[in-house]
Amino acid sequence: MDFSLGPEHQMVQKMVREFAQKEVAPFIQEWDRKQQMSPEVLPRMGKLGILGICFPISLGGQGLDFISLGLACEELEAVDTTLRVVMSVHVGLCGLSLLQWGTEAQQQEFLIPLARGEKIGCGAFSESGAGSDVANLQTTAKQDGTDYLLNGEKMWISLASKADFALLTARTDSNPKRRSQGLSSFIVDLHSAGVTTGDIKGKLGVRAGSTGWISLQDVRVPKESRLGEQGEGFKITMSAFDSGRYTVAAGAAGLIRACLEASVAYAKERKTFGQPIAEHQLVQAKIARMASDYEIAKLLYLKVGWMKNQGVRNTYETSMAKQFATDASFNAASEAIAVHGSYGYSDEFVVERYLRNARGAMIYEGTNEIHSLIQAGYALGNRTDKALRREMPAYEPQRWQAEAAGIREAT
Amino acid sequence: MKIVVCVKQTPDTAATLTVVGGVASWGDAPLVLNPWDEYAVEQALRTKEAHGGSVTAMSLGPQAAKESLKQALAMGCDEAILISDPALERADSLLASAALAAAIKRIDAPDIVFFGKAAVDTDTEVTGPQVARRLGWPSLNLVAAISELDPAAKTITVERLLEEGRQLVRSPLPAVVSVVKEINEPRYPSFMGIRKASKAEIPIWSASDIGLQPVPEPALTWPEVIAPVRAEQSCEFVSGETPQQQAAALVERLIEEKLI
Structure with missing residues (x-):
């Protein structure tokens, strides 16, 4: 090792x-x-x-x-x-x-x-009525000759208004044996006729980014743009999350580090009661927690990175890495504001942005509540990884x- | 064109220099490619891109200096050479220039050698000019722009950045060019470069490899480094009921301290 x-x-x-x-x-x-x-x-x-x-x-x-x-x-x-x-x-x-x-x-x-x-590419799964409950999504893809006609609206899609393509999951079967079997995935050219996109304003965080919606009205998608087989959309979407969640986990480790660095710098500079606040034990406790959370988050994501390099399935480990790091980054940002006192509450300092940005990652790519259920499923032996028709290739x-x-x- | 760029590994500029028992120490500061040398590497790469040829990065230093050479490779240099020898460990600029000049002579017909203006740790600004002198080539320092370079005619025209303004200097090639940061904006290493650099085997040339035998003793030694006297600061408020009284009290205090 x-x-x-x-x-x-x-x-x-x-x-x-x-x-x-x-x-x-x-x-x-x-x-x-x-x-x-x-x-x-x-x-x-x-x-x-x-x-x-x-x-x-x-x-x-x-x-x-x-x-x-x-x-x-x-x-x-x-x-x-x-x-x-x-x-x-x-x-x-x-x-x-x-x-x-x-x-x-x-x-x-x-x-x-x-x-x-x-x-530029993006992933379009969520809808106004379907986030965690992917199998319940309502956007439809109906076969029309050799094409599919797509109708519906995707919400909370990062880069919706910037991307050229979306990996988009839609319902191809309204009455499948199992709900998850009714979905298929497509690569949709977002410049196609019938596609409109827009940004959502007034978000709590990630304000310097683009989060939006994609509306589809009789959007013609050739059969060649269907990713995987018909009915394979649920599996494809879940495996997309194994990739996306890894990046969220690694990013959140970076956010914890940023909170730690800002807090260390400020705690050494700011004085109360005649000494730098870094000398106060309760400030030290906050900094110690950020430091250890950063290490844990980093170890978790690097292990997942190593598993991916080996071509080993990592849904369980990726879930843990994502959930731990995003929860810890929100906590680190909140504590970084505590270290900064009133100044932390102002956007003159970076930490308030960190707090606003941290919250979203506890919701997207599987809410952290869903991640608890996934992990419990594995830990209790109720959930096992089934072989996929195509696995992510090893590095x-x-x-x-x-x-x-x-x-x-x-x- | 055959282009050489000389680089040094130095402590990060954010590092603090401390003096412990008369010896300068950078603590455990990360070591980086000397920031001035990034501009030299960039200029070497731009020269190659404009006129063709190859860029060799060269460094004098311990084994660890390979990391800085890898940075130069990752930015796009074609090859790297480390000159490393225990006898050169405490080299002053005279000895460093002797070693670098000897190594440059072993390279087949270089047209131009780039240096950064100075190394951030020793800050002498003379290694480039000394190498030029040893090679018998023109030395062009404080170069802020290359206005013309003709590899066929073997001429170069540069702009030197002086306090009074810019000076245009024309010189034959080969020449040694030391650059200032106004000359360009260094690129980031590319991922392709990083992959290549991480696998690169960097040859090490010893003093005998470059024909520097016997190695001269450095002319300069640093018997002691003295830390600057730490200024004690304190704050005192002068008081008075009216601004006039406050000013009078302030004048009195300043006279007392023999400051006015």
Whole structure:
């Protein structure tokens, strides 16, 4: 067992950190106040290769592994959650689902431009009446000749108004034997006729990001854009969450670190009762909790990254990593405000933004209550992983970094 | 073009220098590629991109300095060489320039050698010019722009940043160019570069490999480093009922302290 990061991982970490700290941190407060996403963010992340970090070079990516993806997410969210959200939906939900489930033609058409950062992807599952209860979603996809006609509305979709493609799950069978069997997944071109999108304003957090809705009215999607088989949508959606939740977990570790760093700096500087508040034991207790929570969150996500590299199913571990880190990041942000006192309550300091941003991640990608149920299911032996028709491929550096030949053909 | 860029591994600029028992210490500060050298690496890469050729990054330092060379490789340098020898451990700039010049001579016909203006730890600003002198090449320092470079005619024109303004200097190649931060904005390492750098085997040249035998003793030694005297600060309020009385009390105190 080796807990150290090698030179490749360290350099990835440093590179993403420098980008986020230099190019985003100085302006993020301004965009957060404006409730707009900086137009620079997506093109820069694309140009630097961050949007394709963990895809094979032959599929337009950078050929790095799942741990690199996690490290990048940590660094991004240490500056602002909205940066990591981009990774969750573009890389996690959309890109990695194409890597896992896509045919060679679909990977050529959709994954390559996503991995190169030329196109942006998102994941569209939630609706106004279906979040955690995915199997209950109402958007329909009806076969019409060789196409499908999609109708419905998706809500709370990150990058809805920015993305070119969405991995979207819709109902193809209104009366299936089991509810979950009635769903299918599609790669929907969001520039198609019948698609309208918009942003949701007035959110508690992630205000410098884009969260919105996608409305579909008789949107024609060719059969070739169906990901997986008809009726496989529930499984595809769940496996998309295994990817997305990993990025959320790693990002939340970065948010805890940001709370810790802000609190340590402030506690050394601010004096009360004739000494820096860092000397007060109750302030120390808060800082100690943040420090240990950061370590735990990091160990959990790195273990998941390692499992993904090995090609081992990680639904249980990813659930724990996501739930622990997001709960802990909310607590760390709240405690960071306590350390900052009244100043922490003002947006002159960063920690109030951290608190607002932390709350969302306890809701999306499976509420933390749902994660308790998932974990209990595994712990009680009521839930086991069934083999999927297509598993996420393990990370194999040679193949990932080969210039030609897709991942599937080489197997 | 054959381009060489000399880099040094230094403590992070955020690190604090302390003096413990007359010896300077950076504590356990992270070691980084000298920030000035990032501009030199960037300029070397831009020169290659504009005129073709290859960029060799070279560093004098301990084994750990490989990490800084890897950073240069990750940014896009084609190869890296570490000059490392116990006899060179306490090199002053004269000895460092002797070692670097000897190593540069072993490279097949370089056209240009880039340096950052200074290293943030020793801050002498002379290693580049000393290397130029040893090679017998022109030294162009404080360079803020390269206005013209003609590899065929072997000429270069640079803008030097002086206090009074900018000076245009034309020189034949090969030459040694030390750059200031106004020259460019260093790029981040690319992921492709990172992958390449993390696998790179960096050759180590010893003093005998570069023909520096016997290794001269450094001319300079640092027998003691003295920390600046810590200024004691205190705050005192002068009082008085009216502004005039307050001013009078302040003047009295300042005279007492022999400050006016």
